[in-house]
Amino acid sequence: MAxxxxxxxxxxxxxxxxLYILDRAEEYEEIAMGRGMGRVLExxxxxxxxFEPSTxxxxxxxxAMKRLGGDVINMTAQEASSVAKGESLADTVRVVGKYxxxxxLRHPLEGAARFAAEHSEVPVINAGDGAGQHPxxxxxxxxxxxxxxxxxxxxxxxxxxxxxxxxxxxxxxALTLFDAEIYLVSPPSLALPEDFLEGVRGKIYxxxxxxxxxxxxVLYVTRIQKERFPDEEEYKKVAGSYKVxxxxxxxANRSLIIMHPLPRVDEIDVSVDRTRHAKYFQQxxxxxxxxxxxxxxxxx
Ligand code: CP
Numbered sequence: 196m197a198x199x200x201x202x203x204x205x206x207x208x209x210x211x212x213x214l215y216i217l218d219r220a221e222e223y224e225e226i227a228m229g230r231g232m233g234r235v236l237e238x239x240x241x242x243x244x245x246f247e248p249s250t251x252x253x254x255x256x257x258x259a260m261k262r263l264g265g266d267v268i269n270m271t272a273q274e275a276s277s278v279a280k281g282e283s284l285a286d287t288v289r290v291v292g293k294y295x296x297x298x299x300l301r302h303p304l305e306g307a308a309r310f311a312a313e314h315s316e317v318p319v320i321n322a323g324d325g326a327g328q329h330p331x332x333x334x335x336x337x338x339x340x341x342x343x344x345x346x347x348x349x350x351x352x353x354x355x356x357x358x359x360x361x362x363x364x365x366x367x368x369a370l371t372l373f374d375a376e377i378y379l380v381s382p383p384s385l386a387l388p389e390d391f392l393e394g395v396r397g398k399i400y401x402x403x404x405x406x407x408x409x410x411x412x413v414l415y416v417t418r419i420q421k422e423r424f425p426d427e428e429e430y431k432k433v434a435g436s437y438k439v440x441x442x443x444x445x446x447a448n449r450s451l452i453i454m455h456p457l458p459r460v461d462e463i464d465v466s467v468d469r470t471r472h473a474k475y476f477q478q479x480x481x482x483x484x485x486x487x488x489x490x491x492x493x494x495x
Pocket of ligand 1: 248249250251252253323332456457458
């Protein structure tokens with residue numbers, strides 16, 4: 196059951212592995228809320244190596260580590276590290292692995308985390324590799340669904356930038372393990388790339404939100420990933436092309452939950468924040484117990 200050395204892709208985990216992590220996260224929830232301190236990671240050191248911006252992933256790993264008795268070192272700005280002098284990713288992880296017991300890596304290039312793991316003496320956790328994967332986000336997304344809705348007979352709509360959003364890419368693969376009904380809702384130019392669905396088995400349909408809003412249990416919204424567009428003009432063509440408002444939800448199921456990996460730009464109106472459906476800030480909190488469970492797996 197579980198016990199993996201690196202966490203690079205959600206494809207590396209079975210359904211049983213995922214459920215095991217979610218169960219462990221449940222056990223850590225009280226400590227994640229600051230009710231008591233854990234000690235299981237005492238003496239361990241995590242290195243955050245981020246080549247792209249982050250608020251939630253970086254900080255929740257830090258909180259998870261510290262609340263379990265461990266400590267954290269950060270390498271955030273490329274300009275302030277020897278990467279600016281031309282040090283390779285392979286050498287960077289070799290060196291950081293001499294200081295820390297685990298490396299949490301975010302990098303703009305798809306495949307960077309797998310490459311880093313091949314050169315690292317310590318476990319590497321993928322905190323997002325370009326438009327590739329974001330497996331720890333997927334685990335906290337599944338945890339949120341299990342806590343706030345249900346993973347059984349789930350009907351979920353994935354809305355927004357399905358082309359570049361790594362959170363969606365990871366989540367779809369995991370959802371197929373749970374036999375979910377998945378609706379893809381996006382502007383045509385941001386549709387999920389067809390080759391992505393090769394080898395992905397499941398009930399996956401394209402839809403318009405108003406056709407399915409009464410049916411779905413979860414609406415998972417993503418922002419347009421501006422930083423992944425090859426040029427600004429292409430981005431401008433779709434910017435602001437979709438938005439969820441309180442009015443959009445008028446016909447929604449009472450139990451519908453709305454999730455978003457955040458940050459949001461303008462795709463969920465603030466009027467939604469006050470509704471019973473909004474779970475995206477709670478989702479952010481769930482990152483802490485889930486990352487506690489992941490850290491325990493790779494280091495203990
Ligand atoms: N959800 C997420 O990855 O957020 P950050 O970019 O702030 O880490």
